[in-house]
Amino acid sequence: MIIKPMIRNNICLNAHPEGLKIEVDNRIDYVKGKTGVNGPKRVLVVGGSAGYGLASRIVAAYGCGAATINVAFEKPAAGTRTATVGWYNTESFETRAREDGLECHTFYGDAFADDMKEQVASLIQDKWGQVDLVVYSLASGVRTDPKTGVQYRSALKPVGEPFTAKTVDTTTGEIKEVTADPATEDEIASTVKVMGGEDWALWIDRLLADDLLAPGAVTVAYSYIGPELIRRVYREGAIGKAKLHLEATAHELTRRLWAVNGAAYVSVNKAVITRASSVIPVIPLYGLVLFPVMQRMGLHEGTIEQIYRLFADRLYADGPVPTDDEGRIRVDDWEMRDDVQAAVLKLFHSVTQDNVRELTDIDAYHSEFLKIHGFGVEGVDYDKEIEP
Numbered sequence: 001m002i003i004k005p006m007i008r009n010n011i012c013l014n015a016h017p018e019g020l021k022i023e024v025d026n027r028i029d030y031v032k033g034k035t036g037v038n039g040p041k042r043v044l045v046v047g048g049s050a051g052y053g054l055a056s057r058i059v060a061a062y063g064c065g066a067a068t069i070n071v072a073f074e075k076p077a078a079g080t081r082t083a084t085v086g087w088y089n090t091e092s093f094e095t096r097a098r099e100d101g102l103e104c105h106t107f108y109g110d111a112f113a114d115d116m117k118e119q120v121a122s123l124i125q126d127k128w129g130q131v132d133l134v135v136y137s138l139a140s141g142v143r144t145d146p147k148t149g150v151q152y153r154s155a156l157k158p159v160g161e162p163f164t165a166k167t168v169d170t171t172t173g174e175i176k177e178v179t180a181d182p183a184t185e186d187e188i189a190s191t192v193k194v195m196g197g198e199d200w201a202l203w204i205d206r207l208l209a210d211d212l213l214a215p216g217a218v219t220v221a222y223s224y225i226g227p228e229l230i231r232r233v234y235r236e237g238a239i240g241k242a243k244l245h246l247e248a249t250a251h252e253l254t255r256r257l258w259a260v261n262g263a264a265y266v267s268v269n270k271a272v273i274t275r276a277s278s279v280i281p282v283i284p285l286y287g288l289v290l291f292p293v294m295q296r297m298g299l300h301e302g303t304i305e306q307i308y309r310l311f312a313d314r315l316y317a318d319g320p321v322p323t324d325d326e327g328r329i330r331v332d333d334w335e336m337r338d339d340v341q342a343a344v345l346k347l348f349h350s351v352t353q354d355n356v357r358e359l360t361d362i363d364a365y366h367s368e369f370l371k372i373h374g375f376g377v378e379g380v381d382y383d384k385e386i387e388p
Contacts, residue, residue: 001080002385005375007171010284012373014082018386019374021092027055027304028096031062034308039064039316040132042214044120046071046111046203049086050372051274052222053137055307057093060133063311067103067128071111071120073140077388085373111138112199114146117206124207130214134207136200136221139274143194146202152190155238156280157183163232166348168285168356170366175353180281183238195242197221197249204253204264217262218315219253221246225268225332227341229348230282239280251327265321267310267329272303273368288360289347290335299334306331 006013043060047053048070060066074087082088090106097104105123109116124131144151157180164179183191192198200221207213223243226234234240246266253264271287294300301309310331314321324330334340351359370376 016374019377047138055303134219155187196245
């Protein structure tokens with residue numbers, strides 16, 4: 001079949017295997033071109049099939065020479081339906097990694113489930129004995145509590161009052177004003193259950209229970225803060241409540257990890273184009289003006305550049321891990337520079353429907369969005385029949 005992008009409401013519903021393979025290879029080649037990191041050798045990535053999770057797996061494997069385990073909820077192709085982005089990413093990574101002599105394992109399934117934790121713990125015990133690093137990078141919007149069987153759904157909404165702001169449809173270039181109604185107390189609680197630190201703690205507790213964390217083991221989860229522009233819908237929204245819970249969990253896990261002289265961190269990363277960010281109010285327009293500003297200043301990073309810097313300059317550099325006053329690692333430091341944000345704020349308020357293509361490079365932004373689904377990648381013939 002010929003695979004073309006199917007986009008509905010800023011969401012791409014399919015993926016192209018050849019394009020994603022090239023994108024994975026490009027990320028691997030980027031890391032292979034660096035000097036390397038004196039980092040972990042046995043790494044578990046919970047949510048390692050796309051975005052920052054996939055970047056973490058690539059940097060661990062090709063920057064540190066690590067054996068890796070990935071846990072991800074992904075699906076293969078069926079009939080005329082393509083596989084998920086993360087399935088193609090994972091299969092491409094593992095094919096390349098095995099060719100390069102790197103050990104890798106993937107468990108496809110529900111990372112929130114107790115049974116999945118048992119399967120992963122058994123593999124670690126049988127093959128490695130212990131792990132040095134656990135990366136927690138789940139991006140699910142739904143979680144079933146393994147103890148109660150209750151299913152929770154996250155809500156990307158503000159808290160308190162409705163929030164109205166400009167956003168953009170990055171497919172059509174339409175600038176529009178949107179209003180997000182506030183989350184209910186139940187929606188806030190559900191968002192914390194899905195996107196907070198509860199499941200992260202369950203993973204670490206399961207590994208500690210069987211002495212599967214090596215001396216000095218580190219665990220890191222990923223978060224975002226962002227500027228004043230998006231504060232109401234992000235940091236002070238329902239998702240922000242979940243991120244606060246994640247940060248509190250890091251402090252609690254560090255106390256538990258004293259037993260192995262380990263530590264837990266939340267890394268606050270830079271805004272990037274992801275499948276999830278495209279549907280959060282304001283975020284697409286913020287990214288549309290942020291990225292060209294950072295590119296002009298020589299500061300722009302994608303997921304692979306960001307995570308390589310996290311490993312090389314933060315987690316595994318000489319000396320203590322540098323953190324802010326709240327104990328968070330800040331690799332959003334370039335994004336949050338005063339000069340960057342001043343330029344972004346001016347541009348954000350200047351963009352209208354009439355000048356959006358003059359003041360921004362919306363076509364480049366949309367192109368990057370397509371690339372994370374395997375479309376628009378150089379070297380791929382998209383008119384060719386392909387087996388999905």
